[in-house]
Amino acid sequence: MDFASIFFYDTTWAFVFEILVRCVVMYLLIILFLRLTGKRGVRQLSIFEVAIILCLGSIAGDPMFTEDLPLIQAVVVMSVIILLYRTTTWLMMKYQPFEDLVEGKSCYIVKDGMLVLEAFKRGNMSHDEFFSEMRRQSVEHLGQIRVGLLESDGNFSILFYPDEQVKYGLPIFPDQAQSIYKVKPSVIYACTHCGFCTELHQPLQDCPRCSCQDWTQAINSLRVG
Ligand SMILES: [Zn+2]
Known part of the structure; x- marks a missing residue:
C-alpha cells in the first residue's frame, strides 16, 4: 500500500x-x-x-x-x-x-380521552411511540386529553380537559397500566387497547369499542403543573 x-x-x-x-x-x-x-x-x-x-x-x-x-x-x-x-x-x-x-396529513390520535382506533390501524404510529410522547408532555392518563393530533411534521398537539372535566382514562405509565386478573365492584377499568373506560363484571370481558379483552385499572388524576 x-x-x-x-x-x-x-x-x-x-x-x-x-x-x-x-x-x-x-x-x-x-x-x-x-x-x-x-x-x-x-x-x-x-x-x-x-x-x-x-x-x-x-x-x-x-x-x-x-x-x-x-x-x-x-x-x-x-x-x-x-x-x-x-x-x-x-x-x-x-x-x-x-x-x-407532499407533506402528509395530520391525524387525530385521541378524541374525548380515548384512542382513535383508525389512526393505529393505518400504522402511522405504535401505541408505545404515542404513549412515550404523551409522557414527555406530562400526561398521566388519557382521560386528561380532549384532543390529541399527530401533525404532519411528526409533532403532537394536545388539547387538555379543564380540571373539572377530567374523566377516567387509561394510565400511560407502565407500572400503573398492568393487566388485571380479577375485578372489583364499582371500580372503573380502562381497555389497554383503546382507552374505553367502564365498570366490569369479569376480567376477560370484551371491550364494546374494540373487542379487545385486556383491562387495567383506570385513573382520573388531575394534571399537575
Ligand atoms: Zn377497547
Whole structure:
C-alpha cells in the first residue's frame, strides 16, 4: 500500500489553494441558497424539506474539491432545486390536496380521552411511540386529553380537559397500566387497547369499542403543573 498516494496522490499547492477558494465560494452559496428557501430555521423539517436539504448538500460538496467541476454548474443545479422547491411550496399553499400529498396529513390520535382506533390501524404510529410522547408532555392518563393530533411534521398537539372535566382514562405509565386478573365492584377499568373506560363484571370481558379483552385499572388524576 502506498500511503503517499492515499494521502497526497498528485495534490499540488496550487490545487490546495484552489480548494480553499472553492470552499469559501460554496460555503457562501449554501448560505445564500438556504436563505432563498425562505425557511427561518431547521428545527422542524418535513420529509420533503429534508429531501431538499440532502439534495443541496450533495450538490454543494463535490465542487469544493473536484478539479474539473466548474462552480457555475453547481450554481445552476442549486438554482433549479430552489426553483422547484419554491414552486412546490407555492402549489402546496394553493391546493390543500397537493399539500397532503407532499407533506402528509395530520391525524387525530385521541378524541374525548380515548384512542382513535383508525389512526393505529393505518400504522402511522405504535401505541408505545404515542404513549412515550404523551409522557414527555406530562400526561398521566388519557382521560386528561380532549384532543390529541399527530401533525404532519411528526409533532403532537394536545388539547387538555379543564380540571373539572377530567374523566377516567387509561394510565400511560407502565407500572400503573398492568393487566388485571380479577375485578372489583364499582371500580372503573380502562381497555389497554383503546382507552374505553367502564365498570366490569369479569376480567376477560370484551371491550364494546374494540373487542379487545385486556383491562387495567383506570385513573382520573388531575394534571399537575
Ligand atoms: Zn377497547
